[in-house]
Amino acid sequence: MTKDEISDILENIARLLELKGENPFKIRAYTNGARALDTLTEDFDKIVARDGLGEVEGIGKALVEKITTLARTGKLEYYEELREQFPPDIFTLFDVPGLGAKKIKALYDQLGVHSLTNLERVCRDGQVAALPGFGAKTAENILKGLEQLKKSAGQFRLGDISGLAESLLDDLRSHPRVSLVQVAGSYRRKKPIVRDLDFIVSTRHPKIVLEDFVGHHLVDSVLAHGDTKASVILKNGIQCDIRVVKSEEYPFAVVYFTGSKEHNVRLRSRALERGWSLNEYRFSLAEGRELKEPIPEVYTEADVYRALGLAFVEPELREDRGEIAAAEAGELPQLIEWQNLRGTFHCHTHASDGRASLEEMAHAAEDLGLQYLGIADHSKSSVQANGLDEKRLLEQVARIRELNQTFDGFRIFAGTECDIRKDGSLDFSDEILAQLDYVVVSVHAAFSLSEVEMTDRIIKAISNPYVTMMGHLTGRLLLTREPYKVNVPAIIEAAAATGTIIELNANPRRLDMDWQWWPLAKEKGVRCSINPDAHSTAGLQDLIFGVGSARKGWLTRNDVINTLPLGQIEQELARKRK
């Protein structure tokens, strides 16, 4: 059984224990165990093979045994026994906003509710309202939650809501009663998928600000509206929370609501070591603790970190992936910034499935302040995308060479997004590839190979000396298509061994390779190229999402080849061929 499957089972155990009303800390131990598995960077199978699970923080003796049993046999008696006590689809009820374990248990015990369908029925026919501890409002809210669940499944791509988030941010910023405002949460941490938007506002007029916010023209419905916070659903279906604080509380609230939860837990325990309690408002004396150091003055977010003996941690890094230790040691990376980009690769034109001409794409890139643009139209196997054959490709190369004569301080690099065929061979011969400035290779068909076959296929492709970089490594389309099965660490190893660059596809539907893998790639010495996979001039602006993911993956400008200026980038592209 794989690591991900086992992690899901630990989550399920936690929920079943919740339904049984078990000790909350025991429940948390299972949740923590699942998370510990999710964040492993070393090969899970290898850890199991060498009995190394016990060294992982959050996995103790009992979990080692259960995880090992699952990994080796695919079964766990303890889990089976728990599962038998509840109907199999009871897990779906946890997805309904407003429903937790206690209510689900009451609904199940007293009304036999075990699925979304019969939950809806008992809400409508008045049975829920009649239960002790429930009422008409609760029934109504559950129905609303069911509606919300059907509508959006509650998840949004970062790129799809950034326009909305920035416009709300602008409106709050220009509100006459608002002094400071920050968008926090997973949006600020640049997670590829976000569930909601969080705004933190400092003001002396909380009532007015909250009233104006819930009345904003983008708001569809109001979930909660109190003295210091409000929750609304926006017209596109995303939930949006706003917290209003005093200016002296603002830095604490921003830290707290930027998260992640795990990062915050680390910060709080550091505070406790000093005898302070940390919450979303302030440092205070921790009850029953000895005050080791006086509580310092805090005016900014950086002050909060400084007080805890830490360098400022960029929001993208706040995922409890070693950033606290690095901040303590003063070893946090200087993360790449948008302004560091000097050019980009993997862009399409109307020769294949893009919408703009070579000239239009080049001008758009120049307007963004870039010095070069790498074209990579599809190759002949991608018939659906009007892929280029050898003749059309070489014509395009000639056209690019001509165009380059007309530029001053700007250059187009001629390339291709060459299909990796099912057997790992490429769509063009080495003789053709040798005439290009660079080559991206990607998988566009035969997604359903086994993990071993897919991994071998890709490694064979990137072993070709003319292949400069690997495009969208897992083929995922966020919220639409699962990644194909591939052994990412093995590809990273192969990329390191062959000197192949791995693309960070900046298209917000892809963001592939995922941020979680970049620290490993960096450690192995694999370099990154942030590419927009642009199919129009506007698509070039997706680079900003790529920069966000690169930052989240701890990358600096030195890790990303397209921060190199014209004059140096050519050598980087030629390096592998030599």
Added chain:
DNA sequence: GCCGTTTTCGGCCCGACTGTTTTCAGTCG
């Protein structure tokens, strides 16, 4: 169930809002 320079027992983050209650439980983040 996990963890440990307060170390093998006894902690484990905590505040806001809602709805159902007459002082609090459940949920959420």
